[in-house]
Amino acid sequence: MxxxxxxxxxxxxxxxxxxxxxxxxxxxxxxxxxxxxxxxxxxxxxxxxxxxxxxxxxxxxxxxxxxxxxxxxxxxxxxxxxxxxxxxxxxxxxxDVDKLISAIAASGGLQAAATVVADGLWLLGRLPTGICVFLCRDTNVLMAPATILATRMAAGSAPITIITIELDPATELQLRAAGIEARSLTECVLVDDHGTEHLALDRLSLIAVTAPRLVLSRSRQSAMFDGRRLDLTPQMFALIRLFAEQAGQRDPVLRKEAIDAQTGRPANEIVRDLRKALVGCGLSRAAADALIVTVRGYGYRLGIAPAEVAVED
Structure with a gap:
């Protein structure tokens, strides 16, 4: 029911x-x-x-x-x-929308109150396996970059599974590419001997998906790393965006001359400022140096895999 x-x-x-x-x-x-x-x-x-x-x-x-x-x-x-x-x-x-969502969560053993993450999207809770479970009224709302960012902010660095009514293969692939697992509600529901439905959250096993660690939104000029918001100036955001876009290329190294041409500043100076800005956002010095790696004689690159980077419109 x-x-x-x-x-x-x-x-x-x-x-x-x-x-x-x-x-x-x-x-x-x-x-x-x-x-x-x-x-x-x-x-x-x-x-x-x-x-x-x-x-x-x-x-x-x-x-x-x-x-x-x-x-x-x-x-x-x-x-x-x-x-x-x-x-x-x-x-x-x-x-009653809120009470129905609470009843769905409680049927799966999640007792905490559901949290509104975005229009049509709720965080039901976190499983013992570490997965953050969300309930979505319509997967179309998930395609909005702002909604995906809000989902990641709510989950932090935890794996994400979103339960929705209907799930077409194309949407499922798009979400998986963004590091988000999606399941249809009927796939996650069991009926007991009395005919009562229960959310079978034990079916939501961890799946080997590489969740993006660095997430950038071009339109919002926002950046997040490992669930932490990076409050960067426009110049610093533009530079880290260059690194993120280069990471998906055959050669992930951003050459010094390309940085000079794109920013109008010497590469070593602006990269130094970017690392300082990352430390100012809460990263340790070691983490900032590991994120922006020096490739001696050539330039710089991101220190994370391309699958861990997401650049959205």
Whole structure:
């Protein structure tokens, strides 16, 4: 039922509601539990019913009437098209987004309150294996550079797994290239003997993915290294961006003459200033020297693998 409610919420937005008729497919005990937990919030009963799908009566809805002991959605043109209803059919329920997310997290043994990371993205918690688990309403929101940066900031240096409703192969590959694992919700849910769904987080094993350590955003002119925000001046950001873009080339060394031409300053001086700026951002001197490596006689390069570098628009 948790998966079904999350799909309704993902497709219908925060104002999505469900009918008593739709809930009859689920165990009564589970529905009552979600009502007590205020995941489902009962609203005013329906006083009309949808029109026949195969008729055009000109009405937006059918009136509901008690006819003897029967409850009917009445067709104004054809009595034979009247639809018999049950009292529960008229019940309507809203879905509390935050409480549903908490219920999904709790079903997997995560008791801490979920945290909003970005619009449509929540951090459910951290597993004993160290994985940070996120829940996403729509993978399209993940393609925004700002969302990916917010995800990495929330996870720090921990591995990231995002659970979402639907996952197409292209999106999965894009996320994996960015060091993020993604799983569909149905893949992560088990149903117990009572028909109740549980998030099976033990299925989220560590996968050998090289998560980017250095993440740059061109549009935001922001940089992060090992989960630490680097507050760099525009000149220093432009230089570290040159190093990051060069790291993906066949020759990862940024030549001294290229640095001189791009920055208008001697390579040794501006690289020295970059290392000082990195120390000012909280890196140790040794870490700054290890990140910007001197290649004697040629120039400088990043001291991390290309797969550990991500440059986003």
């Amino acid at each position: 948790l998966t079904w409610l999350w799909k309704r919420l993902s497709n219908g937005g925060a104002e999505a509601s469900v009918s008593g008729r739709a809930l009859r497919r689920f165990p009564e005990r589970e529905v009552e539990g979600l009502l007590r937990a205020r995941v489902l919030i009962e609203q005013r009963k329906a006083d009309s019913w949808s029109v026949c799908t195969h008729r055009d009566c000109g009405l937006d809805a059918r009136p509901i009437r008690n006819v003897g002991e029967q409850l009917l959605a009445c067709c104004p043109r054809d009595v034979a098209a009247d639809e018999m209803l049950e009292p529960d059919d008229l019940r309507r329920f809203g879905i």
